[in-house]
Amino acid sequence: MKTAVLLMLCLFAAGCAPEPWLKPYERARLADPVMAMDRHPASSAYQHHVHQAREGARGAEGGSGGGCGCN
Amino acid sequence: MQLTSLLLVVLLLSTWGHAAVLPEQRADALYHRYEGGGMTIDGPSVLVRKNIAERVSLSANYYADKVSAASIDVVTTASPYSEEREEHSVGADYLAGKAIYSIKWTQSEESDFSARSLSFGASQDFFGDLTTLSFGYARGDDTVRRSGDPAFEEEAVRQQYRMGVTQVVTRNLLVALSHEFVTDEGYLNNPYRSVRYLVGSGYSFQSEVYPETRTSEATALRASYYLPWRAGLHLEHRLYSDSWGVASKDWGLVLVQPWREQWELEFRARHYDQGAADFYSDLFPFQDAQNFLARDKELSTFTSTSFGVAAGYTFFKGRWKHADRFMLRLSLDHYQFDYQDFRDIRVAVPVAGQEPLYGFSALVTQALFSVWY
Numbered sequence: 001m002k003t004a005v006l007l008m009l010c011l012f013a014a015g016c017a018p019e020p021w022l023k024p025y026e027r028a029r030l031a032d033p034v035m036a037m038d039r040h041p042a043s044s045a046y047q048h049h050v051h052q053a054r055e056g057a058r059g060a061e062g063g064s065g066g067g068c069g070c071n
Numbered sequence: 072m073q074l075t076s077l078l079l080v081v082l083l084l085s086t087w088g089h090a091a092v093l094p095e096q097r098a099d100a101l102y103h104r105y106e107g108g109g110m111t112i113d114g115p116s117v118l119v120r121k122n123i124a125e126r127v128s129l130s131a132n133y134y135a136d137k138v139s140a141a142s143i144d145v146v147t148t149a150s151p152y153s154e155e156r157e158e159h160s161v162g163a164d165y166l167a168g169k170a171i172y173s174i175k176w177t178q179s180e181e182s183d184f185s186a187r188s189l190s191f192g193a194s195q196d197f198f199g200d201l202t203t204l205s206f207g208y209a210r211g212d213d214t215v216r217r218s219g220d221p222a223f224e225e226e227a228v229r230q231q232y233r234m235g236v237t238q239v240v241t242r243n244l245l246v247a248l249s250h251e252f253v254t255d256e257g258y259l260n261n262p263y264r265s266v267r268y269l270v271g272s273g274y275s276f277q278s279e280v281y282p283e284t285r286t287s288e289a290t291a292l293r294a295s296y297y298l299p300w301r302a303g304l305h306l307e308h309r310l311y312s313d314s315w316g317v318a319s320k321d322w323g324l325v326l327v328q329p330w331r332e333q334w335e336l337e338f339r340a341r342h343y344d345q346g347a348a349d350f351y352s353d354l355f356p357f358q359d360a361q362n363f364l365a366r367d368k369e370l371s372t373f374t375s376t377s378f379g380v381a382a383g384y385t386f387f388k389g390r391w392k393h394a395d396r397f398m399l400r401l402s403l404d405h406y407q408f409d410y411q412d413f414r415d416i417r418v419a420v421p422v423a424g425q426e427p428l429y430g431f432s433a434l435v436t437q438a439l440f441s442v443w444y
Contacts, residue, residue: 020199026242034303034327034335035245035295042099042118042132043402043439050105050435054408056345056369057311057319059231059251059289 037062091169091196091203093128096120097443107406107433109141114155126166130175134158143429144368147416148265148276152218156181169196173207183216183262190231200239207233217262227257243297248290255285266366267416267423268355274416274423280364282350287313303327316349317370335383337402343375353414354424368429372411379404379435395443402437 029035038044048061097120104113114136122128135158141151162175173192179185190209197204209231217223235249265276291309298304307323321343328336348370350363383400407430414426 020201022199022201022239022242024200027239029242029297030239030245032297032301032303034301034329035297036303037245037247037293037295037305039327040099040400040439040441041094042101042116043400043437045118045132046101046103046116046134046437047404047435051343054369055319055343055375056313056315056317056348057289057309057321057343058287059253059311060233060249060291060309062247062249062291062293062307 091166091171091194093122093125093164093166093171094120094130095443096122096128097441099439099441101440102438103136104436105433106436108408108431109143109146110433111139112136128164128166130160130162130164132158132160132162134160143415143417143431144264149263154182156184169200170194183218185214185216187212188229192233202239203237205233205235205237207231209233213257215258215260215262223262225258225262227255227259229253229255245295247293249293250288250290253285253287253289257283259283259285261367264367266352266355266364268358268360269423272422274354275358277358277364279366280362282315282363285313285315287311287317301329315370317345317347319343319345333385333388335381335385335398335400337379337381337383339377339379339381339404341375341377341379345371345373347372347412351412353412366413368410368413371413373408373413374411375406375408377404377406381437383439393444397443398439398441400437400439400441402435402439404435406433406435407431408433 099118101116116134118132120130139153158179160177164173177188188211192207194205211229213227215225232252237247260281267274289311296304305325312318323341325339351365381402388396409430415429
């Protein structure tokens, strides 16, 4: 399994990737700001902090991560 | 671990092309306020990001909050207090072809708690730029003190490992899967918190006792869909579990709807559902009933549901030489927390353990001023 994954990555890294199914000009909607998962980083970092301080769960919040300095 | 190292080598060696982009250059000034459950927490956050030579993006953040606390924990086991916390962070992102490497340093200070954290990240576009892989590592060092007890000082170390993949599925759909593993070691208690135990038909208190290690895993799936009338629909689902027995799941839904040229409206809903830690109890049967003892409501069984709305107004677009545009954004979120095994002991009852279950609501307000340049 590990070998297969590595082999695939090496092939793709060497430029053997398959033809992408979306051309760059077909990605205009995806580049629209309404599609950004983290539109306002200062606000979303604060919102994550509100959750982390009151909930047992932590991690995989999206955004840059890297520790909130809260307990 | 060996596979991870090899993957990183492959990522480092395969940096070519010009697909990845640095974050936007912008400055944000945020005022935030949380009010609910007897707590009021407010303060500013300022985030500035500036690019150098289109290869490096530098960021700096100042965050502060001032807490006035008269929460249920405080009024039942301590005295109301107020305190301030300040957090500073600086970061840099380096763009190399289709890869972005990031580093960030964060330092947080309050009178009885200090935290320092250093994080690294790497992301790489693959497969015709339809796939982005990312990895991250962070290490945090906490120092815990206790007000009024100068001899008390304890340490804790936190390490976080992240990986994620973002996939372009169709011209309208983006999907992202992320996983984070966190491990803590050291003093993980809150030094002020107590548990209660039964004494006759009443109760008494003793200090909480937590394990000195904790490991957790969280997996999140996010999807963003472009709606035909130009709006973004974002869905999120996260699963969480840890070695303390806490398990949770949450769902989130956000609709981003532009209106006319200048307005950006946002509607959101979120539901969080958690099961308690193995060593949590609202009322232990006797003193020292078990090795580990917790009555922290964040470790109890509860649900939290929130609804929010935000409106942003863009102005002076393209009218200034050194600024592309400005935005003012106001945001409100209403939270409802309902606890299933944490009782409101402010209510006097004949026999301990018969108090009503606790619940509270909170309002989160944010005012954001942003400038893009």
